Amino acid sequence: MGTAEGVDLRVEIAGIPLKNPFLACSGTFGNGREMSELVDLEALGGLMTKAVTLEPCAGNPPPRLWETRWGMLNSIGLENKGLERFLSEDLPWLSGFDLPVWVNVAGFSVREYVEVASAVSRSGLAAAVELNISCPNVERGGAHFSRHPGETAGLVARVREVVDIPLFVKLPPLTVGMGEMARAVAEAGADGLSLVNTIPAMAVDVERACPRLGNVTGGLSGPALHPVAVHAVWEASGSVDLPVIGMGGVWSCSDAVELFMAGAGAVAVGTLNLVEPRAVPRLVEELRGFMSANGYLTVTEMVGLLRRKGWR
Amino acid sequence: MPPLLFKTTLLERRDYGCASELVFRVPPGFQPHPGQFLHILCDGEGRLLRRPFSVFGHNGRSASVLVREVGGGSAWLRRRMPGDELDVLGPLGRGFDLDGEEEEALLIAGGAGVAPLVYLGQRLRERGVRATLFWGMESGKEYGTLPERLGEEIDLRLATTDGSRGKRGTVLDLLPCGSSGAGFRYYACGPRPMLLSLASRLAPGGLSSLQVSVEERMACGLGACRGCAVPVADPPGAYRAACREGPVFGGEELDWERLRVST
Ligand SMILES: Cc1cc2nc3c(=O)[nH]c(=O)nc-3n(C[C@H](O)[C@H](O)[C@H](O)COP(=O)(O)OP(=O)(O)OC[C@H]3O[C@@H](n4cnc5c(N)ncnc54)[C@H](O)[C@@H]3O)c2cc1C
Ligand SMILES: Cc1cc2nc3c(=O)[nH]c(=O)nc-3n(C[C@H](O)[C@H](O)[C@H](O)COP(=O)(O)O)c2cc1C
Ligand code: FES
Numbered sequence: 113m114g115t116a117e118g119v120d121l122r123v124e125i126a127g128i129p130l131k132n133p134f135l136a137c138s139g140t141f142g143n144g145r146e147m148s149e150l151v152d153l154e155a156l157g158g159l160m161t162k163a164v165t166l167e168p169c170a171g172n173p174p175p176r177l178w179e180t181r182w183g184m185l186n187s188i189g190l191e192n193k194g195l196e197r198f199l200s201e202d203l204p205w206l207s208g209f210d211l212p213v214w215v216n217v218a219g220f221s222v223r224e225y226v227e228v229a230s231a232v233s234r235s236g237l238a239a240a241v242e243l244n245i246s247c248p249n250v251e252r253g254g255a256h257f258s259r260h261p262g263e264t265a266g267l268v269a270r271v272r273e274v275v276d277i278p279l280f281v282k283l284p285p286l287t288v289g290m291g292e293m294a295r296a297v298a299e300a301g302a303d304g305l306s307l308v309n310t311i312p313a314m315a316v317d318v319e320r321a322c323p324r325l326g327n328v329t330g331g332l333s334g335p336a337l338h339p340v341a342v343h344a345v346w347e348a349s350g351s352v353d354l355p356v357i358g359m360g361g362v363w364s365c366s367d368a369v370e371l372f373m374a375g376a377g378a379v380a381v382g383t384l385n386l387v388e389p390r391a392v393p394r395l396v397e398e399l400r401g402f403m404s405a406n407g408y409l410t411v412t413e414m415v416g417l418l419r420r421k422g423w424r
Numbered sequence: 425m426p427p428l429l430f431k432t433t434l435l436e437r438r439d440y441g442c443a444s445e446l447v448f449r450v451p452p453g454f455q456p457h458p459g460q461f462l463h464i465l466c467d468g469e470g471r472l473l474r475r476p477f478s479v480f481g482h483n484g485r486s487a488s489v490l491v492r493e494v495g496g497g498s499a500w501l502r503r504r505m506p507g508d509e510l511d512v513l514g515p516l517g518r519g520f521d522l523d524g525e526e527e528e529a530l531l532i533a534g535g536a537g538v539a540p541l542v543y544l545g546q547r548l549r550e551r552g553v554r555a556t557l558f559w560g561m562e563s564g565k566e567y568g569t570l571p572e573r574l575g576e577e578i579d580l581r582l583a584t585t586d587g588s589r590g591k592r593g594t595v596l597d598l599l600p601c602g603s604s605g606a607g608f609r610y611y612a613c614g615p616r617p618m619l620l621s622l623a624s625r626l627a628p629g630g631l632s633s634l635q636v637s638v639e640e641r642m643a644c645g646l647g648a649c650r651g652c653a654v655p656v657a658d659p660p661g662a663y664r665a666a667c668r669e670g671p672v673f674g675g676e677e678l679d680w681e682r683l684r685v686s687t
Contacts, residue, residue: 139649139650140644140648140649141648142646142647142648142649146644146646146647146648146668147646147648149426149427149646150426150427150429150513150646162650170661170662170663171650171653171663172653173653173655173682173685173686174640174652174653174654174655174663174686175640175641175686176641176650176651176652176653177473177641177642177643177651177652178641179471179472179473179641180470181469181470181471182470182472183470183472184472184473184643186643186649186651188649188650188651191650191653191663326686334472335470335472383472383643385644385648386473386643386644386648386649386651387465387472387473387474387643389429389513389644389646390429
């Protein structure tokens with residue numbers, strides 16, 4: 113790696129130090145355990161857990177997956193063991209690794225979001241809370257908030273009161289207006305943004321004349337989503353002065369660099385983990401090579417580079 | 425064994441009508457249990473996800489899968505030539521339970537569902553369990569000469585929908601009359617409607633002697649994404665991941681009513 117040795121991959125986001133700028137997206141890495149048979153968890157910059165809800169959640173009826181060209185639809189529907197078992201089984205296990213953990217919090221009411229976020233913060237084992245207000249697969253609490261900046265701000269403010277660790281809000285790509293939403297969330301006290309969640313999407317089996325997904329609709333992820341994510345990061349980072357974690361169809365090192373240059377301070381890999389469990393360690397090495405080939409010594413030099421070069 | 429992620433070389437491809445057997449090298453320590461599957465990358469045309477295929481054979485340093493062509497991924501895989509590289513993740517999932525009191529095993533296959541049962545049959549025979557393979561297909565030529573080959577190693581009974589070979593009808597028409605559970609263990613893999621009919625034939629008493637391998641669409645294959653949900657009876661309303669807690673489930677574990685609805 114001779115020439116790449118001078119490259120520094122460390123970043124700091126909302127005050128959280130990361131050894132490299134690649135996290136694993138919520139829902140695509142389980143809570144680490146399943147993947148740990150194949151990947152060294154400490155090779156990740158950070159891990160975003162599967163959504164945690166107050167009560168256990170069975171999730172949506174199958175089929176929950178459908179592959180499209182360069183994309184994938186899912187309608188998992190927040191299947192998880194619930195807060196209590198997450199706090200007793202998963203979070204303590206994860207905290208045994210040198211790995212900052214963002215706990216993805218979801219709910220079906222404001223009270224549930226507040227209760228879960230507060231317990232996660234009090235556990236002392238999480239680096240940050242990632243508020244998932246953008247899951248396309250549950251009506252109330254999911255897509256609902258993302259259409260109403262005022263209500264979203266109200267939710268963020270309530271959660272802010274009970275959380276002592278950095279609070280990230282995860283937004284969908286297609287919201288009323290990314291700038292307006294980002295400002296509402298920032299004013300309500302968020303410390304960072306996660307951009308983006310999946311896009312609401314649907315596919316039809318024309319032979320049987322029925323939807324491909326048991327839940328009828330789902331969310332689109334993967335490379336098809338990538339340019340949408342770059343745009344969302346660009347819009348949000350131009351509207352607010354909050355750190356952004358960019359995600360959506362990162363499949364290669366240059367996909368990640370696009371997000372950095374558009375304004376993301378770190379990136380998260382999602383669907384790719386499902387295909388290539390060791391994707392993050394590979395991307396880390398590719399980024400090292402890219403930076404040394406292009407004369408970047410730190411990741412920060414690339415973050416927001418387009419605006420610094422005068423693009424508006 | 426924990427799953428391995430490896431690139432390997434295709435050693436041999438044997439074509440059998442609508443399907444091909446792919447034989448490839450496996451790394452040291454690769455020890456699949458019957459019913460486990462391999463998650464194989466099928467490149468190209470914007471295809472992202474791996475495709476799951478049951479272990480069809482395993483012999484020390486090589487293993488094989490039987491790939492039936494149903495769409496782009498399986499078609500791509502079937503066109504691989506000896507010497508080509510394959511990207512494989514596995515073995516994955518929970519396989520068949522080989523223990524049981526009954527001395528005689530009935531292996532019930534529909535179409536490409538024969539793959540895991542052939543490997544299972546080998547392992548059962550090694551343990552001195554008498555195994556008969558019942559295999560249903562559309563027509564006698566569908567799988568080329570595979571029936572002849574399998575017939576050399578296992579007691580094989582065939583049924584075809586068009587009656588061109590073996591008994592006319594479905595694989596269930598082949599089962600010994602009155603076989604509603606007692607005295608036999610049942611291992612089954614095939615299309616959902618076949619599994620549903622078999623379960624209703626065995627229910628309620630015989631479900632405890634039934635094990636089925638369930639096919640569901642998969643992404644990670646590791647239990648991480650919860651995409652491959654299969655409805656189970658206990659607790660009511662719950663799902664299990666086919667890729668990790670399955671693909672083999674006991675007849676009593678599944679919620680057959682919800683399976684029927686989602687089919
Ligand atoms: C545990 C497991 C073991 C399997 N073992 C074998 C095997 O040994 N031999 C074999 O030929 N096939 C097996 N299958 C089915 C095989 O995975 C699918 O046929 C394959 O993924 C289809 O990919 P494709 O790109 O060719 O088709 P696609 O274009 O993706 O789909 C074509 C059709 O196949 C259906 N399909 C897609 N994925 C699956 C899936 N995972 N399970 C069931 N149906 C699916 C689609 O709904 C569609 O109707 C197994 C499936 C599972 C879950
Ligand atoms: C199978 C699956 C499950 C997901 N579950 C969650 C979730 O629980 N919470 C959440 O905020 N986002 C969830 N997401 C969205 C991802 O975290 C990510 O925002 C999105 O998939 C875009 O990134 P990608 O294209 O790299 O996958 C899920 C995505 C997938 C594919
Ligand atoms: S395919 Fe991801 S959990 Fe089964």
